[in-house]
Amino acid sequence: MKHVITLNVNGDPYTVSVDPSQTLNEVLREELNLTGVKLGCGSGDCGACTVLMDGRAVSSCLTLAVEAEGKDILTVEGLAPSGEKLHVIQEEFIDKGAIQCGFCTAGMEMSALHLLNKNPSPTETEIREALSGNLCRCTGYAKIVEAISSAAQRMNDASERNQ
Amino acid sequence: MRLSKFDFHAPKTISEAIELLQSKGPDARLMAGGTDLLMKMKHGAVKPPCLISLKSVPGLNAIRFDESAGLTIGATALLSEVAEHPDILRHYPTVAQAARATANVQVRNMGTVVGNLCNASPAADNPPIHMAMRAVVLIEGPGGKRELPLDEFFRGPGVTALLPAEIVTGLRVPRMPVNAGTAYHSLSARGKLDCNAVGAAVMLTLKGKICEDVRLFISACGPTPLRGRKAEEMVRGKELTEEIAAKAGAEAAEESLPITDLRASADYRTEMVAVLTRRVLKEACQMALTSQPA
Structure with missing residues (x-):
C-alpha cells in the first residue's frame, strides 16, 4: 500500500506517494529529480548519499521515505539555491582542489555542513572524525580537510563581520 | 540493492505496537533506527513482510537522568544523542564513549543504543559497558511489563531473551557506585x-x-x-x-x-x-x- 507523505526539501514543500520499500534516496533522486544526492554503497558505509534531516547528517540510502514524513531535508542542491552563487563550503572545495571525480563531494559537503553547524571551529582531528562516514576513493582527504578548515574560517569571519 | 516489498506500520503507542506484533505474526519485524535491519533486508538476509516502526511513539526517545534512579535511555534515543548528552558525559562517561564508538556520524544520527542491544551482535559496541554497569532492560509485552538484567538478555548471535511480541522500551543504568x-x-x-x-x-x-x-x-x-x-x-x-x-x-x-x-x-x-x-x-x-x- 502506498503512503502519501509531505516533506520539506531545500525549503520547498512536496507531497509524494511512496511505497514503504522506497528509500529517501530513491525518492529524492527519482521522484524529485535531485540527482546531486548520490547512491554509493547503499548500506550506510560510504556517505555519498548523505543529506541533512532536521539538521542531522543521515544516510538517505538507509532512511525509509515513509519515515521522512514532516521532516526538513537539505540536499547539496539546497546549499546553492540560486544555482549560481555557491556555498562557502563548495567554493572552498573548488579553491583547495578537494574534488577529483566528484562522486563523494555532495556527501562530503553535507557532512561538513553538519559539523560546522555544531562546531564552528573544528580541529583537524574533529574534521577527520566528522568525515569518518564519508569515503573518497580518489584518496583526496588532505585537500578535503583543508577545504573544510578554511570554510570554517571564512564562515566565522563572516559571522563576526555581521555582529 | 532495492528493498523488497513490505507493509509499514508506525503505531503511536507501545500497546498498539504489541498488538501489531501479535496480529502480524512472527515474521513481522520491529524497527527503531533501522540501520541494521534495512541493511540485512537489502542483502536479502531477512525478508519481513511487515515492519513496525517505533519512532512515532511519543516520548520513547527520552533520555532521563535522576540522582537516585540513575539513567534511563528510551528505545528510540539516538546513538548520537546518548554520545552527546551532558548528564551521560558527566555521570556515565564510558556509556557516552561506547555510543560514540559505534559506526559513523550518519549511522549514529539514525541508529539507537537500544537497537544496538536488541540486534544482539556479539561484537556490538554498546552491550559490554552496560552489562558491566548492571543495566536493566525494560520490557513490555502481551503479559505486561517486566525487567531483565542486561547480562541475562543475550542468548546467542542475534538471539535475545525476548518472548514473542515483547518490546524493549528502554534501558535503565544505575548510578555508578562511589569510588x-x-x-x-x-x-x-x-x-x-x-x-x-x-x-x-x-x-x-x-x-x-x-x-x-x-x-x-x-x-x-x-x-x-x-x-x-x-x-x-x-x-x-x-x-x-x-x-x-x-x-x-x-x-x-x-x-x-x-x-x-x-x-x-x-x-x-x-x-x-x-x-x-x-x-x-x-x-x-x-x-x-x-x-x-x-
Missing part, C-alpha cells in the same frame, strides 16, 4: 566504522587502594558478550598492581571463546583480550582513584 571507575576499549581492522574484532569493558569499585568489586565483559570473543569471572576473581580484594592486571588479562584470555573469521584470527583475539583487559582495568582503577575524596 568506582569504568572503561571500554575495542579493536577493529579499520579503527572506525567496521565491526569490532575484540572489545572489553569494566566497572571497578575501590575501597582505599583495594578493589572491592569488579565486573568485566569481553565482546566479539563468543556467541554473546562474555563475563570474565576468573579474571574478576584475580582482581577482587587486591590492589591492582601491574602484576595482578597482567594475571587478570591472562585469565580473561583463557576464559574467552574466540573464533577465526574475517575480522581477526582466534589467536590474535586471545592475545588482544589479555591486552584490552589489562588496559581497561588500569584505566577504570585510575578513574576510581581520582574520584575518591582526598
Whole structure:
C-alpha cells in the first residue's frame, strides 16, 4: 500500500506517494529529480548519499521515505539555491582542489555542513572524525580537510563581520 | 540493492505496537533506527513482510537522568544523542564513549543504543559497558511489563531473551557506585566504522587502594558478550598492581571463546583480550582513584 507523505526539501514543500520499500534516496533522486544526492554503497558505509534531516547528517540510502514524513531535508542542491552563487563550503572545495571525480563531494559537503553547524571551529582531528562516514576513493582527504578548515574560517569571519 | 516489498506500520503507542506484533505474526519485524535491519533486508538476509516502526511513539526517545534512579535511555534515543548528552558525559562517561564508538556520524544520527542491544551482535559496541554497569532492560509485552538484567538478555548471535511480541522500551543504568571507575576499549581492522574484532569493558569499585568489586565483559570473543569471572576473581580484594592486571588479562584470555573469521584470527583475539583487559582495568582503577575524596 502506498503512503502519501509531505516533506520539506531545500525549503520547498512536496507531497509524494511512496511505497514503504522506497528509500529517501530513491525518492529524492527519482521522484524529485535531485540527482546531486548520490547512491554509493547503499548500506550506510560510504556517505555519498548523505543529506541533512532536521539538521542531522543521515544516510538517505538507509532512511525509509515513509519515515521522512514532516521532516526538513537539505540536499547539496539546497546549499546553492540560486544555482549560481555557491556555498562557502563548495567554493572552498573548488579553491583547495578537494574534488577529483566528484562522486563523494555532495556527501562530503553535507557532512561538513553538519559539523560546522555544531562546531564552528573544528580541529583537524574533529574534521577527520566528522568525515569518518564519508569515503573518497580518489584518496583526496588532505585537500578535503583543508577545504573544510578554511570554510570554517571564512564562515566565522563572516559571522563576526555581521555582529 | 532495492528493498523488497513490505507493509509499514508506525503505531503511536507501545500497546498498539504489541498488538501489531501479535496480529502480524512472527515474521513481522520491529524497527527503531533501522540501520541494521534495512541493511540485512537489502542483502536479502531477512525478508519481513511487515515492519513496525517505533519512532512515532511519543516520548520513547527520552533520555532521563535522576540522582537516585540513575539513567534511563528510551528505545528510540539516538546513538548520537546518548554520545552527546551532558548528564551521560558527566555521570556515565564510558556509556557516552561506547555510543560514540559505534559506526559513523550518519549511522549514529539514525541508529539507537537500544537497537544496538536488541540486534544482539556479539561484537556490538554498546552491550559490554552496560552489562558491566548492571543495566536493566525494560520490557513490555502481551503479559505486561517486566525487567531483565542486561547480562541475562543475550542468548546467542542475534538471539535475545525476548518472548514473542515483547518490546524493549528502554534501558535503565544505575548510578555508578562511589569510588568506582569504568572503561571500554575495542579493536577493529579499520579503527572506525567496521565491526569490532575484540572489545572489553569494566566497572571497578575501590575501597582505599583495594578493589572491592569488579565486573568485566569481553565482546566479539563468543556467541554473546562474555563475563570474565576468573579474571574478576584475580582482581577482587587486591590492589591492582601491574602484576595482578597482567594475571587478570591472562585469565580473561583463557576464559574467552574466540573464533577465526574475517575480522581477526582466534589467536590474535586471545592475545588482544589479555591486552584490552589489562588496559581497561588500569584505566577504570585510575578513574576510581581520582574520584575518591582526598
